Amino acid sequence: MPETAGTLYIVATPIGNLDDMSPRARRTLSEVDVILCEDTRHTGQMLRRLGIGTRRVSLHEHNEDRRVPEILDGLRSGRDYALVSDAGTPLVSDPGYRLLEASRSAGLSVSPVPGPCAAIAALSVAGLPTDRFCFEGFLPARAVPRRARLEELAGETRTLIIYETGRRILATLRDSVTAFGGDRPAAVARELTKAFETVYRDTLAGLLDRFEGDTDALRGECVLIVAGTRTPVAGGPDIRRAMRVLLEVLPASAAARVLARLYGIPRREAYEMTLRPADD
Numbered sequence: 001m002p003e004t005a006g007t008l009y010i011v012a013t014p015i016g017n018l019d020d021m022s023p024r025a026r027r028t029l030s031e032v033d034v035i036l037c038e039d040t041r042h043t044g045q046m047l048r049r050l051g052i053g054t055r056r057v058s059l060h061e062h063n064e065d066r067r068v069p070e071i072l073d074g075l076r077s078g079r080d081y082a083l084v085s086d087a088g089t090p091l092v093s094d095p096g097y098r099l100l101e102a103s104r105s106a107g108l109s110v111s112p113v114p115g116p117c118a119a120i121a122a123l124s125v126a127g128l129p130t131d132r133f134c135f136e137g138f139l140p141a142r143a144v145p146r147r148a149r150l151e152e153l154a155g156e157t158r159t160l161i162i163y164e165t166g167r168r169i170l171a172t173l174r175d176s177v178t179a180f181g182g183d184r185p186a187a188v189a190r191e192l193t194k195a196f197e198t199v200y201r202d203t204l205a206g207l208l209d210r211f212e213g214d215t216d217a218l219r220g221e222c223v224l225i226v227a228g229t230r231t232p233v234a235g236g237p238d239i240r241r242a243m244r245v246l247l248e249v250l251p252a253s254a255a256a257r258v259l260a261r262l263y264g265i266p267r268r269e270a271y272e273m274t275l276r277p278a279d280d
């Protein structure tokens with residue numbers, strides 16, 4: 001690699017409040033040769049407010065593959081680039097992965113300018129366990145795959161972070177109650193760092209109740225945080241005892257459905273357990 005090769009900076013930008021822009025992010029955006037934007041107009045508005053006039057080029061999911069070779073050439077010839085998304089940290093449910101992967105594979109320099117991220121901001125105020133968590137991003141938009149994914153997540157013991165839109169949160173809460181049980185502690189953090197920032201903390205059933213009665217509360221962007229299951233993991237003595245009792249009165253498929261709901265495990269896993277009830 002020539003010594004003059006440039007650097008690709010991954011720059012986090014505010015998720016609502018412009019004051020959250022770090023001095024280093026601001027400096028990087030004014031010093032690089034090109035800013036790669038998910039949406040040049042959206043980022044243009046932000047840059048104008050910051051008095052930054054750096055050239056902007058679009059990089060979104062539909063042109064990323066096409067743009068990568070020319071950006072790699074630019075980096076090789078010494079140009080510095082900053083990648084930004086519409087809000088928060090690029091690549092977190094946002095474009096940039098293919099560019100990153102290609103830059104790393106080509107041995108080019110990539111450097112983060114960390115800052116806001118809705119997932120971490122929501123987790124930090126949800127009041128749910130933060131020692132172990134997992135980021136699920138967006139669930140499938142269509143009902144059938146979404147429900148299937150939630151069923152798969154029902155046995156997760158770490159706190160779950162799910163991105164949602166105000167429009168879909170009600171459907172996701174309904175499906176979460178079905179998959180995880182209504183008494184699972186959860187939080188919805190909406191419009192973080194903005195004028196109407198609100199964090200609701202309740203059980204899943206309580207949150208569903210809250211939003212069903214107040215559709216105004218559903219406007220804007222939100223993050224759903226769900227506590228991990230605390231029930232014994234599949235195969236523990238309690239779940240096996242429960243299964244044996246259930247099998248005395250129910251067919252295997254119905255027993256598996258009840259177990260999956262009660263213990264927060266995937267239905268498939270519960271069904272497999274009913275096939276070997278003698279194990280302990």
Ligand code: SAM
Pocket residue numbers: 015016085087088089090091092093094116117118119162163164165189190191192193194221222223
């Ligand atoms: N890259 C961004 C980040 O670092 O958070 C996330 C981009 S993703 C396309 C957009 C989703 O992030 C929204 O649907 C919502 O779930 C969440 N989000 C973004 N800004 C938010 C905010 N101010 N308050 C709550 N959630 C937000």
